[in-house]
Amino acid sequence: MEAPRLYSTKPVQSLKPSKKIPLEEDHGKASDALPLPLHLTNALFFTLFFSVVYFLLSRWREKIRTSTPLHVVTFSEIIAILSFLASFIYLLGFFGIDFVQSLVFQPSPDVWIAEDEEEDDEVLLAKEDARKVPCGQALDCSLPPLPPAAPIVTVQKVFDEKPVTVLTEEDEEIIKSVVAGTTPSYSLESKLGDCKRAAAIRREALQRLTGKSLSGLPLDGFDYESILGQCCEMPVGYVQIPVGISGPLLVNGREYSVPMATTEGCLVASTNRGCKAIHLSGGATSVLLKDGMTRAPCVRFGTAKRAADLKLYLEDPDNFETLSVVFNRSSRFGRLQGIKCAIAGKNLYIRFTCSTGDAMGMNMVSKGVQNVLDFLQTDFPDMDVIGISGNFCSDKKPAAVNWIEGRGKSVVCEAIIKGDVVRKVLKTSVESLVELNMLKNLTGSAMAGALGGFNAHASNIVTAIYIATGQDPAQNVESSHCITMMEAVNEGKDLHISVTMPSIEVGTVGGGTQLASQSACLNLLGVKGASKETPGANSRMLATIVAGAVLAGELSLMSALAAGQLVKSHMKYNRSSKDVSKASS
Ligand code: ADP
Numbered sequence: 001m002e003a004p005r006l007y008s009t010k011p012v013q014s015l016k017p018s019k020k021i022p023l024e025e026d027h028g029k030a031s032d033a034l035p036l037p038l039h040l041t042n043a044l045f046f047t048l049f050f051s052v053v054y055f056l057l058s059r060w061r062e063k064i065r066t067s068t069p070l071h072v073v074t075f076s077e078i079i080a081i082l083s084f085l086a087s088f089i090y091l092l093g094f095f096g097i098d099f100v101q102s103l104v105f106q107p108s109p110d111v112w113i114a115e116d117e118e119e120d121d122e123v124l125l126a127k128e129d130a131r132k133v134p135c136g137q138a139l140d141c142s143l144p145p146l147p148p149a150a151p152i153v154t155v156q157k158v159f160d161e162k163p164v165t166v167l168t169e170e171d172e173e174i175i176k177s178v179v180a181g182t183t184p185s186y187s188l189e190s191k192l193g194d195c196k197r198a199a200a201i202r203r204e205a206l207q208r209l210t211g212k213s214l215s216g217l218p219l220d221g222f223d224y225e226s227i228l229g230q231c232c233e234m235p236v237g238y239v240q241i242p243v244g245i246s247g248p249l250l251v252n253g254r255e256y257s258v259p260m261a262t263t264e265g266c267l268v269a270s271t272n273r274g275c276k277a278i279h280l281s282g283g284a285t286s287v288l289l290k291d292g293m294t295r296a297p298c299v300r301f302g303t304a305k306r307a308a309d310l311k312l313y314l315e316d317p318d319n320f321e322t323l324s325v326v327f328n329r330s331s332r333f334g335r336l337q338g339i340k341c342a343i344a345g346k347n348l349y350i351r352f353t354c355s356t357g358d359a360m361g362m363n364m365v366s367k368g369v370q371n372v373l374d375f376l377q378t379d380f381p382d383m384d385v386i387g388i389s390g391n392f393c394s395d396k397k398p399a400a401v402n403w404i405e406g407r408g409k410s411v412v413c414e415a416i417i418k419g420d421v422v423r424k425v426l427k428t429s430v431e432s433l434v435e436l437n438m439l440k441n442l443t444g445s446a447m448a449g450a451l452g453g454f455n456a457h458a459s460n461i462v463t464a465i466y467i468a469t470g471q472d473p474a475q476n477v478e479s480s481h482c483i484t485m486m487e488a489v490n491e492g493k494d495l496h497i498s499v500t501m502p503s504i505e506v507g508t509v510g511g512g513t514q515l516a517s518q519s520a521c522l523n524l525l526g527v528k529g530a531s532k533e534t535p536g537a538n539s540r541m542l543a544t545i546v547a548g549a550v551l552a553g554e555l556s557l558m559s560a561l562a563a564g565q566l567v568k569s570h571m572k573y574n575r576s577s578k579d580v581s582k583a584s585s
Pocket of ligand 1: 358360361363365507509510511
């Protein structure tokens with residue numbers, strides 16, 4: 001099925017600025033008229049203005065006295081009139097009336113011209129990186145105009161505090177007691193009631209204890225209150241990870257600028273190229289197939305027969321309603337969807353699946369499971385709960401159960417990439433891509449005994465978006481399960497590509513999603529926080545965006561491989577020319 005075409009997709013065009021866009025800061029000002037200091041320029045024009053006014057008025061009086069017609073002007077009068085006009089315009093600018101500049105420097109709407117151009121392989125990625133606007137906008141002027149720029153809304157006040165932490169004498173005493181072991185480091189927040197100060201003291205104590213400097217790890221510039229009891233214990237600073245933007249990614253008719261937090265050179269540029277290919281081909285279609293988080297406790301009985309009794313009870317449809325009422329008490333959003341059991345002798349693994357609204361849902365599902373276990377204890381008093389998580393869930397480990405059954409959001413995303421775009425943007429051919437996909441992502445992964453790893457680098461994109469948007473990056477393990485399929489369509493001219501990802505575990509509330517930076521990235525995607533209209537809509541949308549970005553990443557890396565470009569571009573973008581031996585000291 002061809003992806004719905006939303007925009008015209010004329011052959012790939014490379015656009016170059018036809019002229020420089022005069023930015024606000026670039027506008028000439030009246031005061032720039034002379035290469036003199038501002039006060040001298042002002043003095044000069046003021047003197048000129050009053051002198052020529054005086055001269056012209058005296059000439060006027062003279063003409064009236066001698067009955068000379070006013071339109072008969074001498075050369076000196078022409079010069080005086082011109083000087084009057086120049087100084088008048090200057091004075092208008094001086095008093096803040098800049099209409100002359102605005103007339104002269106108005107930007108032309110026609111700032112880009114289209115130009116068909118065959119780009120050299122080597123310069124492609126360099127150009128991608130150097131572009132000042134996202135690829136789709138830069139390359140296809142046939143796109144409909146973007147909606148008027150929305151006002152920039154400040155998402156969240158980061159924090160109010162002094163930029164640099166200075167330790168006091170009182171702090172010095174506390175540092176000494178932490179170093180001596182009298183004050184436990186973990187208790188600093190509760191003892192001081194000031195998270196920033198606690199982090200500063202802990203950091204200083206740590207440096208003294210270890211004799212190692214933490215000077216490269218920033219302390220200031222972070223809201224330590226926001227992580228208390230939720231995101232990180234015993235903080236001593238924070239690690240900075242750059243966030244790059246790829247896009248616009250056109251998925252289901254909407255454009256997204258995708259934030260990617262990474263230190264892997266080439267990744268953002270490459271994903272960006274994939275986004276461009278998708279955009280020029282009319283966009284991708286991403287469909288959510290399933291949405292349910294899982295938790296599977298392990299319970300043990302005296303006999304396998306008793307374990308089987310519970311399995312039959314739990315899987316009996318007649319008992320589902322009772323169990324879901326008990327489960328659903330845990331949250332307004334957690335709704336039990338199903339129970340699947342696996343038995344190993346006397347041990348039973350019970351995999352509960354529930355919807356979790358906009359939360360990724362691990363806490364929510366765990367609370368519901370605890371309710372059910374407490375409830376079951378009445379009818380099965382001989383049930384011994386070994387652990388609320390028995391790894392049949394399965395969280396943060398590669399497992400066939402997630403690959404087959406799904407966990408979190410299951411999504412399939414597809415696009416038809418036009419042959420022209422494959423050639424001109426991706427620098428390869430449909431045929432090469434299809435062959436490479438079959439031999440690498442399918443056969444190669446089968447040879448390696450892969451579990452959910454039938455792709456080129458889904459985890460690269462998943463992890464970069466997860467870090468940027470406050471997801472749990474450890475869940476990239478199952479979230480990156482992906483099978484990439486490629487097929488020649490339309491008489492072999494175009495490429496059909498799809499990614500099927502059964503376990504995308506994302507949320508837009510809870511965990512790291514509420515922190516200022518991560519929340520800003522979610523806001524950029526338009527999926528920040530809880531969806532007001534339909535609980536769960538934001539997290540589901542995020543899952544479809546993740547799959548779309550993975551599609552872009554797969555397209556671009558596979559193309560680089562097919563064209564033999566990979567090593568070349570990595571040497572260019574991943575290898576700094578800096579002397580790394582200096583950094584190691
Ligand atoms: P997780 O289950 O992903 O670990 P949390 O349980 O920490 O996340 O966060 C979910 C919290 O957010 C719950 O307290 C829930 O009541 C609240 N919440 C508010 N709005 C929503 C929503 N639309 N969807 C899911 N949870 C929501």
